[in-house]
Amino acid sequence: MAELKTFKGGIHPPYNKELASGKAIKRAPVPAEVIIPLSQHIGAPNEPLVKEGDRVELGQVIGSSEAFVSAPVHSSVAGTVKEIADLPNFTGAKVKSVVITPDSSQPEFAKKPGKDLDSLSAEEIRGIAKEAGLVGMGGAAFPTHVKLTPPADKPVDTVIINACECEPFLTCDHRLMLERTEDLIAGAKLLKAAVGAQKVIFGVEANKMDAADALRAKASGLPDVEVEILEVKYPEGAEKMLIFALTGRKVPPGKLPSEVGCLVQNVGTAVALFEAAAWGKPLYERVLTVTGPGVREPGNLLCAIGTPISALIEACGGLVGNPTKLIMGGPMTGWAQSDTSASVVKGTSGVVVLTADVVDLGEESECVRCGKCIEACPMFLSPNYIVQATRRAQWDKAEMWGALDCFECGCCSFSCPAYIPHVSYVRKAKAEIAALKKK
Ligand code: SF4
Ligand code: SF4
Incomplete structure (x- = not known):
């Protein structure tokens, strides 16, 4: 058999896809409230177009911006605006968000007759x-x-x-x-x-x-x-x-x-x-995977944007075993969560719950110069040197070793026998380099 196409570098982590790959997409129940951040995209933030107490319809625009690099946000339910406030999103950053209490019964989206797609x-x-x-x-x-x-x-x-x-x-x-x-x-x-x-x-x-x-x-x-x-x-x-x-x-x-x-x-x-x-359907709901050994019934759910993680886990039978790590997104590039309050945004592809037996919580130690991180880096960077430069606050050197070209895939950390969290160092270096350039 001919060799399959690929790139140089990279890793082969355990995939664990079998937990949910055979599960057909099912609709998640409408939660008790949805928390919809007004900025869910790269670009200019949206301004709210609704206020507390307003009635909103399914698919109604509730936030928009005049800027070209931006994307409007729509209501994922029919209901009443309970609150507009700066609330933490999945990264922990506070973002202006619209909290909506859904009506007890929800309408189906009314498809609008579209044009011939080919035209x-x-x-x-x-x-x-x-x-x-x-x-x-x-x-x-x-x-x-x-x-x-x-x-x-x-x-x-x-x-x-x-x-x-x-x-x-x-x-x-x-x-x-x-x-x-x-x-x-x-x-x-x-x-x-x-x-x-x-x-x-x-x-x-x-x-x-x-x-x-x-x-x-x-x-x-x-x-x-x-x-x-x-x-x-x-x-x-x-x-x-x-x-x-x-x-x-x-x-x-x-x-x-x-x-x-x-x-x-x-x-x-x-x-x-x-x-x-x-x-004519706006992006107000998405399919995501709720999975991991810490979820009783892993599956693929079609859920309203703004659904809290807690409601998704409940829809999948609740937690099981000894849940140790909760991640919004995949385990390689997702965001670790300290609780289940964050809500789904347009870019959320999954919620993963790992248990103590699969989480390798080794302690960070000194680099043993094995070169495994360099071998794994698909961008051909030297992650160990970026770490070294960051520890020494040598931002010019961190840039020279390619901190700005790193796209935070995590292959280096995964390969490292010294449990060095390269991505955290790279993020720090990027922030410092950006601040210096701004000056
Ligand atoms: S996280 Fe960055 S440095 Fe590490 S392997 Fe990926 S691209 Fe390379
Ligand atoms: S994989 Fe870890 S221990 Fe090996 S060279 Fe890279 S940073 Fe050092």
């Missing part, structure tokens, strides 16, 4: 993405209409759908590929039309062959859609790694995929674009 112009597709509040749903949450507006001198010829889902435990994209195959392909074609590309490539990791087969079956006869199988390796789905694996093109440091004629979008975003264009 939509690039401009119309970008407008639909903006109005629907679409952002990258793989975690980065960059506004989609901005990504669909590459510089005029950087034509995009290839749209890549990141169908790797390389983070351990998460399976929501896998389920979308199986259960929403046609809508996903339609969304991918809209992305292609929006940037005037010639083709779409789905990059699927080899541990989801059923999804690859489903995509191939539905895409047969479409000359502009390809399905490629990639090696199972983390972080295969990271933009630069995925572009290299599929096209051999290298995105230069500090540059965007459009530099090499590519646009990368996640599975959830492509499905959401289809729903926005075909049904």
